[in-house]
Amino acid sequence: MSKTLQQKSTTDQNVSVIHIQPHTSGLQQVPQLIPDCSIGGGKASPPSKQARKNAVMDRNSExxxxxxxxxxxxxxxxxxxxxxxxxxxxxxxxxxxxENERLEAKIKLLTKELGVLKDLFLEHAHSLADSVQPHSTESSTAKQENT
Incomplete structure (x- = not known):
């Protein structure tokens, strides 16, 4: 079921071959153009670096x-x-x-300062808790006595 067509182009010197592959899925077949490289006509490649190295240059030349x-x-x-x-x-x-040394020193200083502030806060919180508890117990006992 596969068809192979060959076309020669009159305007180009290259020969293109069109291959049509059969598809079993029932989809439309798409031709593929493949250039025939057997005919010359491409650009000439520039001389390689190796060829230029092999060219002997007179060491006394300008x-x-x-x-x-x-x-x-x-x-x-x-x-x-x-x-x-x-x-x-x-x-x-x-x-x-x-800069790293300065930042590390700053971290140490701030860590110490944080510790001091935490201690102050906890001390203040405990003193507040101590001062609030007696009032609440006194008021609750006074309420109980009035009833």
Missing amino acids: EYRQRRERNNLAVKKSRLKSKQKAQDTLVRVNQLKE
């Missing part, structure tokens, strides 16, 4: 000296940039360490 000079400058710039980045990172690390 072009060679210019390339070396540009490369040396690029390497120096890259190394300076790398060193600067490392120094910036080190400075940032030291800043963060100092």
